[in-house]
Amino acid sequence: MNGPHVSVLLSEVVQALEPAPGKTIVDGTFGAGGYARAFLAAGATVIAFDRDPAARHFAEGLDPSRFRLVEAPFAGMHDVAGPAAVDGVALDLGVSSMQLDEAARGFSFMRDGPLDMRMGAAGRTAADLVNGEEPAELARILFVYGEERKSRRIAGAIARRRAEQPFTRTLELAEFIEHVLGGRRGAKVHPATRAFQALRIAVNDELSELERGLAAAEGSLKAGGRLAVVTFHSLEDRIVKAFLTLRAGKSPAGSRHRPQVAAGPAPSFELLFNGARAPSEAEVKANPRARSAKLRAAVRTAAPVWRNAA
Incomplete structure (x- = not known):
């Protein structure tokens, strides 16, 4: 893609995570830094992850007192940030425009x-x-x-x-x-x-990395912290949807044809909105990469992290 990199669903992700002074946000997929820069501009502190060594170039000039880039997969965020330590997690999945262009x-x-x-x-x-x-x-x-x-x-x-x-x-x-x-x-x-x-x-190993990353986000977020995930194809979206549906306690109820499922752990997330949000026609026209994007978001409850969840 020619021209500057444009982060997909940027305003929607910022709205979902509500970055502000005093808040710490994990940008799990730093890339060219579009989300991270928006979070920093709102006054938040950012811990960014990217396993691509080329991402270091896009971190140049960012304030080291409020920004840290970790060259590792985002599934390791819990080890870096610690338990119940961050106010938001953003994941923009898939291959970046820079990787495609090179x-x-x-x-x-x-x-x-x-x-x-x-x-x-x-x-x-x-x-x-x-x-x-x-x-x-x-x-x-x-x-x-x-x-x-x-x-x-x-x-x-x-x-x-x-x-x-x-x-x-x-x-x-x-x-x-x-x-x-x-x-x-x-x-x-x-x-x-x-x-x-x-x-x-x-x-x-993207799908397994996503599953590990979602679990890591659950452990890293404070009560009231927010998770926003942007997917680009159905395999990713199904994993995110299933994770949030289960963690929000919205598994299908039983019926006379199917026995009632035993109650699971207390919901660790509450959905910010039902379903997924798509980019506007204007965004798709300006940035064709956004065409297949979907945003799902949720708020962390005070319930404990789920253990050994299916």
């Missing part, structure tokens, strides 16, 4: 680069998965994390091709998947979109 990171099927996709500096790359996983496991990754209905066809074709020549470049893989699926035929969405999403999620 071809060398290998996130985008629109820019040629090494098949990497790591948000941090360690771990397996997308090339390692594409060239090393058994076809059945590769198909599972594409189906579960990308919701790709033709996952077996793609995985089988990749396995046959990599036996002769491993995949090393993003455009190489994107064009191969497009060929396997028979081309775009006028489709607005590139045929490799779901596969690239799946590989990125698998490489970075």
